[in-house]
Amino acid sequence: MEFLSEVIGEAVVLSIDSLILGLCIKQLSKCKHILNTLQSAPVLGIDSSLQKEISKYPNDVIPYAVVRGLVKPLGNPITSNYNQTVTGVIQRLTIKEHVVARTSAGFWSDQTRTIHEVCNSTPFVLCNGKYSIEVIDALAAELLDLDVISDKFEPMSPGVIDHVWGFFSGVRQRGLQTMEEMLRDGSYITVIGEISKSSGGIKIQPPRDGLPLFLTTATKSSLLKRLSSSKDFLRILLVLFGSIGAIASGRIAYKYIKRRRRKIAEDVMKKQLAAGRKERRAQNRDKNLSEVQLCVVCSENPKEVILLPCGHVCLCEDCSDNIQDKCPICRERIDSRAPAFIT
Template structure:
């Protein structure tokens, strides 16, 4: 929704009629012109501009999952320089403030050099154990050249010094690009569609993973239910068997020495005392209740 305004003698009058003499978001186009002395390229002295970045990037191979090695890049150092400049159309101009903070900043690569690393045997061995081995260093210099015709998107403001464009105070992004407004909008729509597609794919993958986890949890819970049902059936069967045994004459010597209710069903090893029912055997695991010997193993016992 940002209007595209020409840089002419009517721009100041337009801003005077706006609240606080500002336009929250506007588009202008013009030629880059330094205010004062332009920056000179450090690596290509014949090139001058208003914005400059020097980037030192390390190229290396790192051990990833499953032992595979993959190439990766890591920025080691970035330095940036800026000189005041404005966008000019004929005799009129708009000063650009904080150009390096633009979210989209189109600059020309004026120098790029890659230096392969000279690795010793020790370096190779160290990389083998550490999982990271340097391949080389890349130096890149980028500049926004003076004379470039660019599109600027940001907040327009009229003050005592003239018209200025700076990053919007509402947090919206600022753009400095060689693309036209229509091309920029198309590029942003493509980026938005790509982001939406990634969100949808991530959501679908998350849904599948959640489904698999839920299925696994359901199976585990179902197995627990079945085991609990089987345990209750076994306990019921055991209780029925004990009830039948109680209907017969059971001597005191055949009763569990702990609860003195259920018949003896478990033998403690290695002492060999048959003295516990199954219920009490689940609760007693350290010492035999008869001789206090350490229980190493328990087994079923049948008393005739």
């Protein structure tokens, strides 16, 4: 416990660093897996050859593939709330609160938090002429590129009471931001996921092996560059937090070794002092003693220690160091001992 109190700061830093390092390793491993799988994923055209291509795979399922096409709703599209001329297949409405909050250091900083978010979707397909492929569970996509249709900020006009309350509470309201985003009808996008063929037609959906579904305006090569940048950034974080962890571990090891060496030096000093005391006791002891005055263990040195709580004076100081548990006379447990002087 004493050593733990000495390294409590390093232990906290090492614990937090290990947690962040573990998350970085997990994300880096995931990013590498996605990158490697995406690099080998086939780029398929939405045409007459698509069904033949799917038939080459077991169970008519391509685990990960890339297709590009035009977005077309199956049925009525979603109409924008703020622009009646815009329609789409996915709609996301977000309301964010902007505030100025006082930090623990006493400074004021701008902060934003989402207070409400709604996503709407309608079934849709990617098409190329008369050929199409249905997109299933698009809202589960890890990357979903949407167009911003409307982005409005309504500032608040706080009164005197609001200013006073904000000063004491540490939060001042700035306003509300309302944003509408949509995947427009007719957009040309790239979808990456699992492609399968059934009686209902061809569909693309989130892969069953945990790989992400992507709906993006970027091409496969652009997405690979983006993922490579993320991988490089995670590697930098890995090196950074790994170095911090190594430094914290090194400081703990240094303090432990330093404490261990100090303890060894103290033990050597105690042994030297004990040997010196033993030698001085041997020189100063009386030689001509009766048998009653001699230690009951060695029968050479005088009785010098009283054992408590039994009160027996039966041991010399040398033998007392070797007998720690029970009195040699009455076998009662020894709780403490004290010097005894027999005249």
